[in-house]
Amino acid sequence: MVIRKSESVAAAALAPVQELRAFNRFYTNLIGALDYSRHLYVPYTLTESRVLYELAHSPRTDAADLRGELSLDAGYLSRLLAKFERDGLVERGPSARDSRRQRITLTARGRSAADLLDERSREAVGALLSGVSAGDRVRLAAALGTVREILSGSRERARRAEDVVLREPGAGDLGWIVERNAAVYAAEFGWNTDYEGLVARIVADFAEDHDPHLERVWIAELDGRPVGCVMCVRDEAPGTARLRLLLVEPDARGLGVGDQLIGCCVEFARGVGYRELVLWTNDVLEAARVLYQRHGFVLAAEKPHRSFGVDLVGQDWRLGLHAAPA
Structure with a gap:
């Protein structure tokens, strides 16, 4: 069978897509099983935990920045933040950068909740790596750093494009x-x-x-x-x-x-x-x-x-x- 050049080029272009999808399925299943067994996010949902994490670790605390960073629907994020506010986890006010935007900050109670989730996450990942040798940990860290470097560039460009x-x-x-x-x-x-x-x-x-x-x-x-x-x-x-x-x-x-x-x-x-x-x-x-x-x-x-x-x-x-x- 003769393989045309165009077909081989198309296959080469598709290979990274297939590999990334396969890795995503593998890692999602791995983390999902780990999180389920440890009830990692209780009493919060995964999305609520992601928002708390971003508020605790990101220098951008505007609602618009949160929405863009986490790719959340504006209405859904607004309802989630309203719930956090009722529970005493966050405070909302006008942004110092732009009065049209809404600033979101964690209260002391909110930071304690974020710290607890962070501690649980560290323990879960530690358990995941417990069976990995020191040499393989170095290789894993380098590989994950490469993935972040390559993919975060395109995401950041997309985020900034929305701000034009x-x-x-x-x-x-x-x-x-x-x-x-x-x-x-x-x-x-x-x-x-x-x-x-x-x-x-x-x-x-x-x-x-x-x-x-x-x-x-x-x-x-x-x-x-x-x-x-x-x-x-x-x-x-x-x-x-x-x-x-x-x-x-x-x-x-x-x-x-x-x-x-x-x-x-x-x-x-x-x-x-x-x-x-x-x-x-x-x-x-x-x-x-x-x-x-x-x-x-x-x-x-x-x-x-x-x-x-x-x-x-x-x-x-x-x-x-x-x-x-x-």
């Missing part, structure tokens, strides 16, 4: 767009101040004269600071909008910020009745080009040019807005 907020620009944000475009493109591609001048003119034209019903700017914010931007403005061609100045800060990439910004721009342009959305970019902006293609933009033309102190290939991309993509 798209908003209208406030005081100083338009200046930020100019400054950050200039600094980022100079650092990453060596573009000179000609590009800063172009961005400044685009931003100034918008600030001085724009139709708020047909033109808009979005700022992506994370942890209280701007990390991205995009503009949607009228083009010279009738019924056409132009996407301009898409930017994502280097330390915010990988969180889906650019994808959100483009999606918001496309949705707005379609919603207000534009028939087409166009943009001009350069071939060196490979990551942005992937995002444009993902949203349905099609390359219409490209032409070599020298701008911003370097040789580039300019590209025109177009997206028809007569109907939402399937």
